[in-house]
Amino acid sequence: MTPETLARLQAARAAKRPIVRATRLPDGTERLLPDPDADPALNAAARAALRADAAETVEIGGERWFLQVFNPPPRLAVVGAVHIAQALAPMAAGLGFGVTVIDPRGAFATTERFPGVTITTAWPDEAMDAFAPDSRSAVVTLTHDPKLDDPALDAALRSEAFYIGALGSRKTHAARLKRLRELGHDEATLARIHGPVGLDIEAVTAPEIALAILAEIVAVRRGAAMGRKAAA
Amino acid sequence: MNTQNETFEAEDVLSLAAAWKAAGEDVALATVTETWGSSPRPAGSQMAVSLSGRMAGSVSGGCIEGAVAEAARKTIATGAPQLLDFGVTHERAWEVGLACGGKVKVFVEKLG
Numbered sequence: 001m002t003p004e005t006l007a008r009l010q011a012a013r014a015a016k017r018p019i020v021r022a023t024r025l026p027d028g029t030e031r032l033l034p035d036p037d038a039d040p041a042l043n044a045a046a047r048a049a050l051r052a053d054a055a056e057t058v059e060i061g062g063e064r065w066f067l068q069v070f071n072p073p074p075r076l077a078v079v080g081a082v083h084i085a086q087a088l089a090p091m092a093a094g095l096g097f098g099v100t101v102i103d104p105r106g107a108f109a110t111t112e113r114f115p116g117v118t119i120t121t122a123w124p125d126e127a128m129d130a131f132a133p134d135s136r137s138a139v140v141t142l143t144h145d146p147k148l149d150d151p152a153l154d155a156a157l158r159s160e161a162f163y164i165g166a167l168g169s170r171k172t173h174a175a176r177l178k179r180l181r182e183l184g185h186d187e188a189t190l191a192r193i194h195g196p197v198g199l200d201i202e203a204v205t206a207p208e209i210a211l212a213i214l215a216e217i218v219a220v221r222r223g224a225a226m227g228r229k230a231a232a
Numbered sequence: 233m234n235t236q237n238e239t240f241e242a243e244d245v246l247s248l249a250a251a252w253k254a255a256g257e258d259v260a261l262a263t264v265t266e267t268w269g270s271s272p273r274p275a276g277s278q279m280a281v282s283l284s285g286r287m288a289g290s291v292s293g294g295c296i297e298g299a300v301a302e303a304a305r306k307t308i309a310t311g312a313p314q315l316l317d318f319g320v321t322h323e324r325a326w327e328v329g330l331a332c333g334g335k336v337k338v339f340v341e342k343l344g
């Protein structure tokens with residue numbers, strides 16, 4: 001890899017721009033894709049690899065090209081800078097998620113409690129507008145406070161977020177669904193919310209609950225059967 | 233109020249390799265390009281090797297990393313990339329292979 005390719009690749013990644021590095025095998029000739037000057041078939045293969053989020057070797061015009069995919073990291077919005085969030089944020093970062101902690105209560109949302117993660121003290125509706133969840137985003141609400149959780153869930157349900165989870169008992173969750181129904185969400189949409197949140201591993205402590213939540217997020221992301229449990 | 237995460241992302245072997253390179257080390261990058269059967273790491277998995285002996289990431293469950301590191305040192309010396317094949321097809325048991333029965337191709341190149 002030339003220094004120039006490395007610099008361009010790292011710049012694209014820093015800017016969160018999806019990019020593919022194509023390497024011709026076995027001689028190592030390289031291209032960064034998509035590129036208007038590249039073979040259209042190579043560009044099409046690069047776009048397909050980005051969509052599939054998986055590296056692969058393709059054969060185009062009698063040449064073998066290895067396509068290395070660099071999508072921006074998946075993201076996790078955590079609403080509520082609470083004790084469970086303190087366990088969840090570093091574990092999620094370790095799994096490769098870009099973590100944003102949202103809590104307008106400045107006493108909770110401090111860099112001392114959340115070193116190295118993005119913290120926003122805006123109200124959840126504004127904070128979620130800024131976070132702009134997409135199909136590579138997960139949203140988890142942890143406050144138990146409808147004033148904070150509901151606007152975030154409302155925004156998440158209007159997005160393509162691949163995972164939405166809400167902490168709370170079955171009773172709390174039923175009341176939550178009733179409020180969200182009144183905001184105009186239909187049953188199919190509400191079924192996207194995983195509540196009670198997390199895989200059922202009888203988690204007790206904050207790190208255990210964080211583990212249950214992240215295990216469920218991974219299961220949903222990777223299409224595992226246990227990620228498809230019926231919501232509520 | 234916003235604070236940005238400055239740490240490396242999980243498994244960001246390329247950024248680690250770039251940092252070693254920027255610090256003046258000679259570095260090679262090994263990447264799984266194709267897999268067959270029950271190979272432990274998917275295509276795209278990377279391992280960085282420096283001439284000084286640093287290693288990061290993985291291209292298997294630990295079965296072939298030693299052989300890949302050796303090939304990496306050769307690529308650092310010559311500058312020429314290599315496309316390596318590993319599998320269970322080796323006839324002699326002491327050759328490096330994958331106990332899991334899988335096969336992988338690994339591309340080794342010099343960084344910078």
